[in-house]
Amino acid sequence: AAVDAVRGEVRFEGVRFAYDDAPDEVAIEGLDLHVRPGETVALVGPSGSGKSTVLNMVIGFLSPTGGRLALDGRDMAELDLRTYRRFLAVVPQESLLFEGSIRDNVTYGSSDLSDDDVLSALRDANAMDFVEQMGGLDAVIGERGARLSGGQRQRLAIARALVRDPRVLVLDEATSALDNASERLVQEALGRLMRGRTTFVVAHRLSTIRGADRIAVMRRGRLVEIGSHAELMAADGAYAELERLASGPVSA
Template sequence: MSFRYAGADRDALAGVSVDVPAGSSLALVGHTGSGKSTLAALVARLHDPTAGRVTIDGVDVRDLDPEVLASIVGVVSQETYLVHASIRENLLLAAPEATDADLWQALAAAQVADLASLPDGLDTIVGSRGYRFSGGEQQRIAIARTILRGPRVLILDEATSALDNETERALQVALDRLVEGRTTITIAHRLSTVEGADQIVVLDDGRVVEQGRHGELLAAEGAYAGLALAA
């Protein structure tokens, strides 16, 4: 599979072939600009491959109804999008039938249940582009929204990048519970967050240069080991 952005003079991804068994975890690592987020974006069909295809359970994502694909693939990224509405309304975008109890349960799992201390609780207005909350709080609300959706395929693109170390550790526990039984694709610069992945793919300049598990890749003393030393 290959992909080239419009107007670019070279491929952002070239000859990439990755198989992720259902229910397993894949970690994408590499330097900035290596193609990690581009590959994840193709899974969510934010773009279509220039050559080749992306399939889920053998079905080309281009053949899936957009609403069906959106229910299958959930994305939590460092670029969090919250609408200018209440916390409740933002969460109900993912699960319109959810009760307040469901919403608080999801917020608790995302380590942001302290919103209960706000005078208006779930009716608190998030504000344009979420300005009322810190970047970490916005990400945790977005993660709560994904928890409510319960997607079969979960993409975590630097999902905890705006969190301090203590909050990240707490949230990682929640994410570990969330990913159980789901196919998970994690993009991270901090290799400590992907050491337990079933499969690690190292990208460099849009190509797969290494593939394996954490221990195997360290022992190979190649590109992954270099990233680990630089961390």
């Protein structure tokens, strides 16, 4: 079925996933997670805990091998995913920029956008300063964005997501390759992008996920703990342990 509107409610009901080449090794087992429209949920856990598998199911690259994944109450297995992806934006760790104008890189795949739309997205993405220095929307960026710093590339990727006005957003390690100065600008831009949108975040830096509405702690394909940063710190379980490891030894 075609998707012509999205509120952004995502519900995992007893979801299981195993990859074809390793059917006995379950990547996700018994996942129950109800994400409300506009809510930000961060996924944390060690490598191989199932975080990327969850993101790939939200994007529609993978389908559950058991249980049910529903978008706004409709089983995603029955939806035309091409039409769903018009309402979805992904900001990965390394955004794919191509040789062409800044305008073309931001409107990527959307032909009905005005220059005003693009400029507004660039402003919200904290990208106008360097875009103006380069000469505006017609300035050409080299292949893979070679003329840009990592932080500048990420801000263009955020502008690309903003201009689509998505209902569902996936941020996959979007700030992990940045230094602190550029991370601040990118974090600020991400904050604007996430407002009012259902957002799934995966990040290694726990500092980037403390502000999420809820944090889901994954371990070996299972959801072991979920709550806000404050709730999980008070519970003193798996998340609090990750926080202690992340902050390292503290000397008085």
